Amino acid sequence: MVNNDDVARTLQRIGDLLEIREENAFKVRAYKLAATQVENLGESLTDIAAREEGLLGVAGFGPAIAEKVAELLRTGRLDYLEKLEAEVPPTLLSIRELPGVGPRTAALIWHEAGITTIEELDAAARSGGLDGLPRLGARSIERIVTALDARKERGAHRRRPRAEVAPLATVLRDAVRDIPSVIAAEVAGSFRRSREMLGDIDIVAATSQPVRVLTAFAALPQVERVLLRGDTKCSIEAAQGFQVDCRAVAGDQFGAALQYFTGSQAHNVRLRGRAVRMGLLLNEYGVFRTDGGERIAGESEHGVYEVLGLRWIPPERREDRGEIDAAVIRSVGEAIDHPVGSEV
DNA sequence: TTAGTATT
DNA sequence: CATAATACTAAA
Numbered sequence: 328m329v330n331n332d333d334v335a336r337t338l339q340r341i342g343d344l345l346e347i348r349e350e351n352a353f354k355v356r357a358y359k360l361a362a363t364q365v366e367n368l369g370e371s372l373t374d375i376a377a378r379e380e381g382l383l384g385v386a387g388f389g390p391a392i393a394e395k396v397a398e399l400l401r402t403g404r405l406d407y408l409e410k411l412e413a414e415v416p417p418t419l420l421s422i423r424e425l426p427g428v429g430p431r432t433a434a435l436i437w438h439e440a441g442i443t444t445i446e447e448l449d450a451a452a453r454s455g456g457l458d459g460l461p462r463l464g465a466r467s468i469e470r471i472v473t474a475l476d477a478r479k480e481r482g483a484h485r486r487r488p489r490a491e492v493a494p495l496a497t498v499l500r501d502a503v504r505d506i507p508s509v510i511a512a513e514v515a516g517s518f519r520r521s522r523e524m525l526g527d528i529d530i531v532a533a534t535s536q537p538v539r540v541l542t543a544f545a546a547l548p549q550v551e552r553v554l555l556r557g558d559t560k561c562s563i564e565a566a567q568g569f570q571v572d573c574r575a576v577a578g579d580q581f582g583a584a585l586q587y588f589t590g591s592q593a594h595n596v597r598l599r600g601r602a603v604r605m606g607l608l609l610n611e612y613g614v615f616r617t618d619g620g621e622r623i624a625g626e627s628e629h630g631v632y633e634v635l636g637l638r639w640i641p642p643e644r645r646e647d648r649g650e651i652d653a654a655v656i657r658s659v660g661e662a663i664d665h666p667v668g669s670e671v
Numbered sequence: 672t673t674a675g676t677a678t679t
Numbered sequence: 680c681a682t683a684a685t686a687c688t689a690a691a
Contacts, residue, residue, distance in 0.1 A: 353681050360682090427688090429676050462674070464690060516679075529679080557687055560678085572678075587684090590679040599683040610684055611679080673691080679684095 329400050331365050331372050337399060338362035338392070341408055343423065344415045346430040347437070361387040363593055367648050376400055416443040421483065425474040426554070427467070435460060449475050481568040486524040493518075495565055496528045499549060503573065506543040508536040510578050515588035520642045527570040531584045537575035544573045580612045582627040587611035593647035601635055601651065609635070 342358035364387035365372065376382050382393035399405045416437070422445060423433040436442045439460050442451055451457050452472050496514050503512040509532050513519070516529030534540045541561040545553045554562040560574045576584040587595060587610070602609040606617045613625025614634050624630040629639045637654040644650040 356681080427676070431675060462690060466689060470689095527678095555677090555687060560686065562677090562687095574678095587679055592679050593682095595679055595684085596682050603683075608684085612685095673689105675687105675689090677685100677687080 329373075329403055331368055334372055334396055334399060335362045335365040337405060337408060338365060338396075340417070340420070341395075341411065343420055343430070344411050344417065347419055347423065347434050348411075348415050349430075349434060357387070357389070357392065361385075361392050363387070363647075367593075367646055369648075372396065373400055418444045421445050422448055424483075425471060425478065427470050427474060432463065432467075435463065445475070445478075477564075477568050486526045487567075487569065489518070489521075489523050489525055492525055492528060492569060495549065495569070495571075496530075499528065499547065499565075499571060500530055502547050502549075503530055503532050503540070503544060506532075506534075506540050508534045509540055510534060511581055513585055515585055516572075516590065519589045520591065520645060527572060529588050530571065530573045531581065531588050532573060532575050533578045533581040533584075534575050535577065537577075540575045541573060574611075576611070579626045582629070582631055583609075583613045583625040584611045586628045586631045589642050589645065591646050594645040594651070597647050597651055598635065605635065607635070 338358050339362040342355050342362065345358065346355045364385060368375075368385070372382065372385070375385060376397060378384075382388055382396055383390065385393070388396070395405055395407055419433050419437055422428060422436065422442075423430060428436075436448065436457070440451060440457060442448050442456075448471070452468055452475065457463060457468050457471075496518055500512055500514050503509060512530060512532040514528060515531050516527065517525050518528055532540055532544075538558055541556055541558075544550075544561050545556050545563060547563075549565045550563045551566065551568075552564040554564060554570070556562075559576070560572060562570060562572045565571055574584055574588055586598075599609045602614065603617075607623075608615045608617055609631070613622045614631055615622050624634040632639045632654070636656050637651065638656060640650050640654050
């Protein structure tokens with residue numbers, strides 16, 4: 328019996344394999360978007376397939392994907408995926424999962440060094456087998472070796488249950504609040520959205536001295552390894568290789584940064600799309616008018632949603648399941664300026 | 672400066 | 680035609 332999660336994983340897998348094959352980016356995006364839509368679906372695909380409208384009624388599904396999902400539900404197999412896996416070795420997906428290795432690097436390692444498995448990569452990286460590849464210098468190879476070591480320590484799995492990492496999240500948030508010049512700090516990301524499985528922890532800090540705060544963050548006792556540190560953000564690994572990101576912003580940008588860092592990605596993309604249609608630009612620093620660049624929100628998260636004509640949306644609901652449409656404020660003035668439906 | 676990867 | 684925007688690092 329094929330369930331929604333199986334379908335979502337399969338669609339994601341197709342997207343990843345197509346990406347390594349350097350397939351048309353819009354096709355790749357279509358498969359990944361369809362995977363996300365299935366993840367967020369409240370109803371069984373098997374039930375949907377049995378109805379009149381069928382799978383074409385699912386958001387993100389066109390004829391090609393609908394037909395493939397139908398085959399998967401019916402037979403438990405997918406001919407297209409099997410052919411694709413015969414062409415692009417699926418073991419490359421594990422290589423692609425290493426931090427710092429994306430689809431282009433995975434394809435390069437495959438084509439130029441003939442490597443398809445983690446084991447082959449490990450041997451080659453340590454014995455000079457990757458030397459001389461274009462766009463892959465000594466530092467990149469060293470980073471791959473480090474990533475392989477980390478993978479051996481903690482295994483392939485990345486996500487952890489909320490209860491397991493919640494203490495770390497609050498301890499680090501409080502530690503950031505104690506750094507001099509920090510005005511406010513909150514845990515954002517999937518933690519703030521109350522998700523059960525967490526891939527990392529995201530902390531937003533308001534300060535007038537971002538570099539100082541990020542330097543202090545990188546020096547906290549819970550930090551085992553600094554992955555990167557710039558002027559606005561710092562990524563570290565805590566115990567068991569669990570990643571924690573800290574973003575430092577000015578006090579009047581805190582609301583926009585909290586909104587951005589809370590996500591979800593799909594929610595942010597939809598929100599920014601709405602902003603564009605309203606002649607606005609939304610980023611992690613605020614909301615700006617497209618003409619003139621005047622900033623009209625950013626200090627508070629409520630303000631960000633407000634200038635976009637929306638009620639504030641609780642973090643748990645920011646998953647692109649229709650919450651933005653449901654939050655639209657249709658005042659008289661707005662109804663004249665933007666008649667219902669005109670912004671969609 | 673650009674390509675690749677990463678983040679929500 | 681195709682849903683946004685920005686940061687960091689290494690390589691060229």
